[in-house]
Amino acid sequence: FLFSAFPLFFPVWLGLLVVSQWTSEAARPLERKAAAVGSSVLLSAPDNIKDINFIQWEYLNGTNWHFIVQYYVVSQKPTLYAPYGDRVVFYLPNGSLLLEKLQETDSTVYKASINLIESEARRTLLKVLRPVSQPQIWRNSSLAGSLIELFCNVPEGTVENIDWKKEGRPLPQERYYFLSENHSVLHIRKGEKSDCGSYSCNASNEISWQESLLYLTIFDISPSLEHALKMSAVALVFALVSGMGFFVLCCQSRKQRINGETWRWMIIFLQVLVCVSSVLLFAATLFWMQEEDPFAAFILLEFLLVYAIIVTALISTTLVCQPAKLSGFKTKPWQRVILDSAAPGAVILVVLFASLLLQKISRLQDRGCSQTVDLTGYAVTSAVISLLGLLTLFIWYHRSQGDQRENKRHSKEEADQEVRQDPEEDML
Numbered sequence: 001f002l003f004s005a006f007p008l009f010f011p012v013w014l015g016l017l018v019v020s021q022w023t024s025e026a027a028r029p030l031e032r033k034a035a036a037v038g039s040s041v042l043l044s045a046p047d048n049i050k051d052i053n054f055i056q057w058e059y060l061n062g063t064n065w066h067f068i069v070q071y072y073v074v075s076q077k078p079t080l081y082a083p084y085g086d087r088v089v090f091y092l093p094n095g096s097l098l099l100e101k102l103q104e105t106d107s108t109v110y111k112a113s114i115n116l117i118e119s120e121a122r123r124t125l126l127k128v129l130r131p132v133s134q135p136q137i138w139r140n141s142s143l144a145g146s147l148i149e150l151f152c153n154v155p156e157g158t159v160e161n162i163d164w165k166k167e168g169r170p171l172p173q174e175r176y177y178f179l180s181e182n183h184s185v186l187h188i189r190k191g192e193k194s195d196c197g198s199y200s201c202n203a204s205n206e207i208s209w210q211e212s213l214l215y216l217t218i219f220d221i222s223p224s225l226e227h228a229l230k231m232s233a234v235a236l237v238f239a240l241v242s243g244m245g246f247f248v249l250c251c252q253s254r255k256q257r258i259n260g261e262t263w264r265w266m267i268i269f270l271q272v273l274v275c276v277s278s279v280l281l282f283a284a285t286l287f288w289m290q291e292e293d294p295f296a297a298f299i300l301l302e303f304l305l306v307y308a309i310i311v312t313a314l315i316s317t318t319l320v321c322q323p324a325k326l327s328g329f330k331t332k333p334w335q336r337v338i339l340d341s342a343a344p345g346a347v348i349l350v351v352l353f354a355s356l357l358l359q360k361i362s363r364l365q366d367r368g369c370s371q372t373v374d375l376t377g378y379a380v381t382s383a384v385i386s387l388l389g390l391l392t393l394f395i396w397y398h399r400s401q402g403d404q405r406e407n408k409r410h411s412k413e414e415a416d417q418e419v420r421q422d423p424e425e426d427m428l
C-alpha cells in the first residue's frame, strides 16, 4: 500500500518539506531525480565552496536526517554508515555519491553539505520507480445502448499516469466519457455508433511508458436477439411453406384429390412443419421478451403457440403411429374444430408475429458498427428444405397415382369404396 499510495502522498509531503525548508533557512532549491529500481544514480555535492574541510551526506527518513557518509579531509578516510554503507560509492575529489542497486524505499530526499554550511547544502529528491509493463486493455461489454467499460490494467510497475486516446487523439469532447479516479477505467455511458474505433491507454511514470490498443466494435444486438432474428426468419419461411401446402390441399378439385398414404404423409409433413415453426417462434419470442420489454400481446402469443405445438405434435404422432385412432379424437364437433383449426391458425399466427419480430429486431440494427445479420442464407436454406419435402411428396403422389390408375382399371369397385371412406375430410 505504501508504494502504490506513494505517488499520491508524495506531492503533499514534498510541499510541506519545501515550505519548511524555505521558512527555516534560505536553502538551495530542491533538485529532482528519477531512476529505475535496480539501477544506480549519481548525486552531486555543492560545487561552489572552495576550502573543503568536511563533507557530509544525509538522507531523510520521516522527519529525521540520518548519515550516509562523513568525510574529514584531515582524516583522509570517509566514514560510511549503515544501511547504505555497502551500496554507495563516495567520490573523493568532488564529493559526489553514487547510489547503487536502488530500491523503492530509497525514494526520499538526500542532502550533501560542505563544512556544515546548511544554506549551501544541496538537496536532491530521488524517486525510485518500477518501470511500467505493457498494459492489458479489455472491455466488459460491446452492446449498443449499454454501459461500456474499458479497463487498463498495468500488471507491473509504478503507474503515475494513465492517458486515454481515441484514434490516437485525445478523447472527443462532444461525447460523454467518464474516467475513474486513477484513470484505469474509461466509462462510455451508452455505446453508440460514434464510439466505435481504436482506444489506447498509455500508462506512464517518470522513467517509462507503455501503450496498448483495443479496437472497440459496438454490436447492434445481443447474441440472443441475433438468435431470435434467425429463428423468426426460419419460422416465417416454414409457416409460409406449410400455409402454401394447406392451400394446395384445400384447392384441389374433388376428382384429383390426393388420398391414402400420400395424403397421410403430406398431412404429417405439414403438421410437423407448423409444429417446428411454432417452436422456433416460441423461442424467438422468449429471447425478445427477455431482452426487451415483455409485452402482454407476446405473453398471450406464447400460450397460443404452446397450444399449437401440443396439438400439431399430437396429430402428427398419431398419424405416424396409429392413423386409425385420429378419427376417435374427432367424435364431437368441438373436438373436430379444435384439432382441425390448430395448424392453419398457427400458420397465420406465426406469419404475423414472426414478421413483427423481424421488423422490430431489424429496427435495432443500425445502432452499432457491427455487420448486420445476414438472413438470406437462413431463409434460402429453410425454404429449400421445406419445399424439397413438399416436392418429394408430390412426386410420390404422382407416381402412386399412375399405379392407382392401373389398379382402377382392374378393380373399379374397390376404388369407389376407397373414395367413399375418404379419410382426407377428417384431417383438414
Ligand SMILES: *[C@@H]1O[C@H](CO)[C@@H](O)[C@H](O)[C@H]1NC(C)=O
Pocket (backbone or CB within 6 Å): 061, 062, 066, 083, 105
Ligand atoms: C526509516 O525509519 C523506520 C522506522 O522509523 C525504519 O524502520 C526504516 O528502516 C528506516 N529506513 C531507512 C532507510 O533507514
Ligand SMILES: *[C@@H]1O[C@H](CO)[C@@H](O)[C@H](O)[C@H]1NC(C)=O
Pocket (backbone or CB within 6 Å): 044, 045, 091, 093, 094, 095, 096
Ligand atoms: C565527480 O567525480 C566522479 C568520478 O570522478 C565523476 O564520475 C562525476 O561525474 C563527478 N561529479 C561531478 C558533479 O563533477
Ligand SMILES: *[C@@H]1O[C@H](CO)[C@@H](O)[C@H](O)[C@H]1NC(C)=O
Pocket (backbone or CB within 6 Å): 140, 141, 142, 146, 147, 148, 149
Ligand atoms: C460493465 O460493468 C459495469 C459496472 O461494473 C456494469 O454496470 C455493466 O452492466 C457491465 N456490463 C456488462 C455487459 O457486464
Ligand SMILES: *[C@@H]1O[C@H](CO)[C@@H](O)[C@H](O)[C@H]1NC(C)=O
Pocket (backbone or CB within 6 Å): 154, 159, 182, 183, 184
Ligand atoms: C485504480 O483503482 C482501482 C480501484 O479503484 C484499482 O483496482 C486499480 O488497481 C487502480 N489502478 C492503478 C493503475 O493504480
Ligand SMILES: *[C@@H]1O[C@H](CO)[C@@H](O)[C@H](O)[C@H]1NC(C)=O
Pocket (backbone or CB within 6 Å): 163, 202, 203, 204, 209, 210, 211
Ligand atoms: C505516453 O505517455 C508518455 C508520458 O506522458 C509520453 O512521453 C509518450 O509520448 C506517450 N506515448 C504516446 C504513444 O503517446
